[in-house]
Amino acid sequence: MTPNTILDEILAAKREEVARLQLFRRAIRAQAEAEEAPPPRGFESALRRPGEVAVIAEFKRRSPSAGEINPYAQVAGVASVYAAGGASAISILTDGPWFGGSLDDLRSARGAVGVPLLRKDFTLDSVQLYEARAAGADAVLLIVRALADTRLRELLELSGELGLAALVEAHDEEEIDRALEAGARIVGVNARDLATFEVDLEQSLRLIARLPAEVVAVAESGIRSSEDAAAAGRAGADAVLVGGWLMAGDPAAGVEALAGHPRRPRRAAMQAAGVEGVDAGDAS
Template structure:
């Protein structure tokens, strides 16, 4: 599944590129206001940090929420105390777009993460041109040299990377490229299986000084407390926020 998601995102990027060549997107990326310092917003603190996600659908769950106005949703996330906002830009299975990201960027002053299947520098330039401050890199989807290259480009453009892992070996690969924000996704993107204890098993491999993010399947304050006990500095939450009352849910989770 991961491979087909990746192939779909790359195909869509190639189609956009045919309309808007790299030189144009690169220039647009450099014209943007400087990226916000996502690492500063996500610094470990007394309270868990929340990365709140704008997510319409997912391949494992199908349609989740309508979200007619992603900017309004992101503004609620900001009011509710989120530390950053993740915007799915993958279109085929998640129903997202770069237009969603641009709208969110205009509406809030929190760092914005481009959540997509990124494997081409063009997509990184697109992210910055749309105003993203942070880009997701999925270790399982990338050979080490490409992971390294994309990470370097993200940093060069002044952005941060959320480097997503799913096992101990991937954590080592993330640390090898110097990642300062490492995510552990409880969901295996190849099989969609969920393992909420994975974070606890590999988190202590991530040195202090690196922000540790627990991703996926955070549905209750108990889940947040569970990840917190296992050493999470931040949690990334999608479904629970888009299907429930975002303000109440954030308040609940932040009280842990």
């Protein structure tokens, strides 16, 4: 099975999952539950740490690329360790078949920690936003590659109406342009190409250095050490999102190693990288 087939299967399975939710009128119940949920916590503001890189620590038991990582991990305990170690936010994988997660993991994390929570899943439909809000999410993931432009804008708009921040994930320049044109305020540059599952951290950091000043820039995938987090800071990343490396090792020591690295303003990062034609308004 090729990585591209894995991605196609994940999206096909997610469409079937959404169809079942619609069939059983889950959207109506989830919308009512979302309206009763406690106020969301500030995900975007948590990532804006002046002069330093914030950490989004991720909870996941397995992944298609790595296989089993920590299959018996309990989310409340791990999330508490992440928060105590200095994580600014926590990402919770809620996909079951491929990542071993669930909305119950999100609910457990909400009860265990006070930092903002990201529901990380393959979001394709509004019902998933209502579910996320009802289960205690403060932010959701929207993957540019998985969404048409119209749907991306619709989900961004609804996220805002629900008080959810949206981490809009891109991999290349074209996807970054699509994210920005849709109105993304938080852009994650994924070093992993979802078509091949290959990781190129250096290329993703070059793309981060080009993001506009007003956008929160998140480096995703490929961060496996304190040195990688420091490199992300030099590229102007506001935050790093790290899961597999933390879950496979010591979560407490791992978060401490990632947190607090200096963040270079992105205009300076572009100049240091030798990018020509940089205007003062292009990057922070």
